[in-house]
Amino acid sequence: MRETRSALRYSVTESPAIDQVGVDERVSRMTKRSIKKESKLQALKLAMSMLDLTTLEAKDTPGKVRQLCIKAMHPHDLLPGIPAVAAVCVYPNLVRVAKETLEGSGVKVAAVATAFPSGMSTRKMKLEETRWAVGEGADEIDMVISRGQFLAGEYNFVFDEIAAVKEACGAAHLKVILETGELSTLDNVRRASDLAMNAGADFIKTSTGKIQPAATLPVTLVMLEAIRDYYYTTGKMIGMKPAGGIATAKLALQYLVMVRETLGQDWLNPDWFRFGASSLANDLLMQIVKEHTGVYQSIDYFSKD
Amino acid sequence: MKKTKKSVTPLNFTGGWDYAPAPESKDHVQLKDRYDLFINGAFVKPLSGKWFDTINPATEKRIAAVAEAGEKDVNSAVTSARKAYDGVWGKMPAKERGKYIYRIARIMQERARELSVIESMDGGKPIRESRDIDVPLAAAHFFYYAGWADKLAYALPGATPRSVGVTGQIIPWNFPLLMAAWKIAPALAAGNTVVLKPAETTPLTALKLAEIIQEADLPPGVVNIITGAGTTGAALVNHPGVNKVAFTGSTDVGKIIQKALAGTGKRYTLELGGKAANIIFEDAAIDQAVEGIINGIFFNQGHVCCAGSRLFVQESVMKTVVRKLKDRLETLVVGDPLDKNTDIGAINSRMQLEKIKKYLKIGVNEGGEMYQAACSVPSKGFWCKPTLFTNVSQSSRIVQEEIFGPVLAIQSFRTLEEVIEKANNIPYGLSGGVWTDKGSRIFKVTGELRAGVVWANTYNKFDPTSPFGGYKESGVGREGGLHGLMPYLQHV
Numbered sequence: 199m200r201e202t203r204s205a206l207r208y209s210v211t212e213s214p215a216i217d218q219v220g221v222d223e224r225v226s227r228m229t230k231r232s233i234k235k236e237s238k239l240q241a242l243k244l245a246m247s248m249l250d251l252t253t254l255e256a257k258d259t260p261g262k263v264r265q266l267c268i269k270a271m272h273p274h275d276l277l278p279g280i281p282a283v284a285a286v287c288v289y290p291n292l293v294r295v296a297k298e299t300l301e302g303s304g305v306k307v308a309a310v311a312t313a314f315p316s317g318m319s320t321r322k323m324k325l326e327e328t329r330w331a332v333g334e335g336a337d338e339i340d341m342v343i344s345r346g347q348f349l350a351g352e353y354n355f356v357f358d359e360i361a362a363v364k365e366a367c368g369a370a371h372l373k374v375i376l377e378t379g380e381l382s383t384l385d386n387v388r389r390a391s392d393l394a395m396n397a398g399a400d401f402i403k404t405s406t407g408k409i410q411p412a413a414t415l416p417v418t419l420v421m422l423e424a425i426r427d428y429y430y431t432t433g434k435m436i437g438m439k440p441a442g443g444i445a446t447a448k449l450a451l452q453y454l455v456m457v458r459e460t461l462g463q464d465w466l467n468p469d470w471f472r473f474g475a476s477s478l479a480n481d482l483l484m485q486i487v488k489e490h491t492g493v494y495q496s497i498d499y500f501s502k503d
Numbered sequence: 504m505k506k507t508k509k510s511v512t513p514l515n516f517t518g519g520w521d522y523a524p525a526p527e528s529k530d531h532v533q534l535k536d537r538y539d540l541f542i543n544g545a546f547v548k549p550l551s552g553k554w555f556d557t558i559n560p561a562t563e564k565r566i567a568a569v570a571e572a573g574e575k576d577v578n579s580a581v582t583s584a585r586k587a588y589d590g591v592w593g594k595m596p597a598k599e600r601g602k603y604i605y606r607i608a609r610i611m612q613e614r615a616r617e618l619s620v621i622e623s624m625d626g627g628k629p630i631r632e633s634r635d636i637d638v639p640l641a642a643a644h645f646f647y648y649a650g651w652a653d654k655l656a657y658a659l660p661g662a663t664p665r666s667v668g669v670t671g672q673i674i675p676w677n678f679p680l681l682m683a684a685w686k687i688a689p690a691l692a693a694g695n696t697v698v699l700k701p702a703e704t705t706p707l708t709a710l711k712l713a714e715i716i717q718e719a720d721l722p723p724g725v726v727n728i729i730t731g732a733g734t735t736g737a738a739l740v741n742h743p744g745v746n747k748v749a750f751t752g753s754t755d756v757g758k759i760i761q762k763a764l765a766g767t768g769k770r771y772t773l774e775l776g777g778k779a780a781n782i783i784f785e786d787a788a789i790d791q792a793v794e795g796i797i798n799g800i801f802f803n804q805g806h807v808c809c810a811g812s813r814l815f816v817q818e819s820v821m822k823t824v825v826r827k828l829k830d831r832l833e834t835l836v837v838g839d840p841l842d843k844n845t846d847i848g849a850i851n852s853r854m855q856l857e858k859i860k861k862y863l864k865i866g867v868n869e870g871g872e873m874y875q876a877a878c879s880v881p882s883k884g885f886w887c888k889p890t891l892f893t894n895v896s897q898s899s900r901i902v903q904e905e906i907f908g909p910v911l912a913i914q915s916f917r918t919l920e921e922v923i924e925k926a927n928n929i930p931y932g933l934s935g936g937v938w939t940d941k942g943s944r945i946f947k948v949t950g951e952l953r954a955g956v957v958w959a960n961t962y963n964k965f966d967p968t969s970p971f972g973g974y975k976e977s978g979v980g981r982e983g984g985l986h987g988l989m990p991y992l993q994h995v
Contacts, residue, residue: 214787214788214789214790215786215787215788215789215940216788216790216791217788217791217792217940217960219791219960219961220788220790220791220792220794220795220960220961221791223791223794223961224790224791224794230631230843231522231843231844232522232525232843232844233522233523233525234522234523234524234525235523236523237520237521237522237523238523240520241520244520423790426514426830429511429514430511430826433510433511454520458516458519458520458834459516459834461514462514462515462516463515463516463517463518463519463520464514464515466519466520
């Protein structure tokens, strides 16, 4: 029953072909946009507010997560007017710590789940982990797709898995990580994006950060274009999250240019666009302070948590 | 492909976060208030005693005055070119000739920033294009043909190549420096001397090139650059001392030149107008094709002879493609050519703007549905918003005639046979484009389109090694590559 329904809801033939040369050219055009002065300051702050401040290490502890949460709420209080980040992203067993620390701040807690980062587990375990993370207080779930099945052409399997995790999320938002570094072609990126959106993703996300390459501009452009087509087909807005490898403010602004010119102004806020990153925060802060003072400060003037 | 839901609000590309002005500095640009004619290695006052102003089309402000070459001036330029040909250049060992051409290329690279700023000031094109395309490509042409100078025997195996003599070259206003390079570089490499006339609205980079040629220490008279309008051009074409004419410009003027040259024994190449068909099949990578269409028609404000000004979309993806084009139109930045974010600059001249406006009116009167970007344009200067026309047919004038502006006429088609018939059903045959994911279809279409250049899954790609030129009313002869050398050589 379910298989038939899935087949009706996503078929690879509805994903258009992607031409890599053309994508690279469009990206190169966008990276040449010159962002200066007030436009730059506005974008830096916007990027700050879109951050999913992330720590996903096996050595993470409650102490480390608490520190990161404080940074999330107070990125740089020395300079007023800097927004808090959008969310803190942790493993499920640290959700409760994060939730308690962020209480009342408006900063969301995102948890990776479904046997992150590999996804090499059973559906039962994945759903259980998802429900547990939500029960611990996660506002958002970042799941990984089963890349093995996807590459084997078992699209219905991947579709059903996403749909089931979505159901397990309840009220929590679902971000679906495609792990584009393992998908090999932009055609596959486009197919996985279409599949994930049709299966119920609230956000589509490039990478776990554990595989190279992680987020790239061309991959992000293809995903944004998929979101655009899905919007025109269904009227539903889907969010986008590039993650991994975005360490500099300059690169972050290039992503914002891409969102602006592909999806428009309605996506330029933390409800619809996020950066999954850790070291990006301090580079954004450094640039924001520089815009105010005219000089760069040493990295030691910015807290590392 | 799933159909668009009707009730969906279009994406919003206005308001919110925007780019601040990012103008390229012009402080380093050195321009004289008045330019004389470059004849016999020196700038000399025109015997005509006349000068005219060249203006910035984005501000309508005067930039400089340039000389208007009269018949006597043309004669003096041709005479000095003849003297240089007979006395120095024609006899010089090929390897030495090559060195001079390399030197010009290198100095152009060194002064690339200055050249690109002047190109944008004088012609209205966005600095992004003059910086990334016009100037580097112009230098590349000199580099490429410099390499041929001492290898001409390999260009014509079995024959002894000989130069032609004095060449008279007339270039248009859409790519002033690049067209000068297309013309001068192969002529010099083959051992000819040159009298070049740039267009009257965009003479400055050619005059800068004259300074570079001086700096490169080219023997006097090998390249002469004379400014002026149509009468100057006519005097050059008709001068008995000219052995070969190379012209790039409108088909109307091309026909006049061809008539004037009939029976004179002068060789000629004509690179004239176009009305290229850009063809999108339903299996194409649609988003990249849309980008290609945008570049195809809005590159250099559509002032491109090979612009993809006719779009054919397979009917099953027509609505999607038009919607995507409209969205993309909203993100094009129209305005100050010197701003690094500008995508579409100023229309080259008032005259050209009037012509484009006339065609917009014709298009609407013929029943075409006109769509323009919502952007605002400056009050001073010559501007045309990027424009799409749907609901047009083969019989519409805006489909048949070259507009030479940012105006795209969109038609749908059902089958491959139908689109090839329509694409070829036009007096022009310069260029074309095909967008499909299927390799065999690319070969089928490119083989059947009667056009000099056909791009597949890309558009407006230029390279010095690749020949360029048209069929039918788009001209005769090829420029660029080995083919581009032939018109400047006698095969003995």
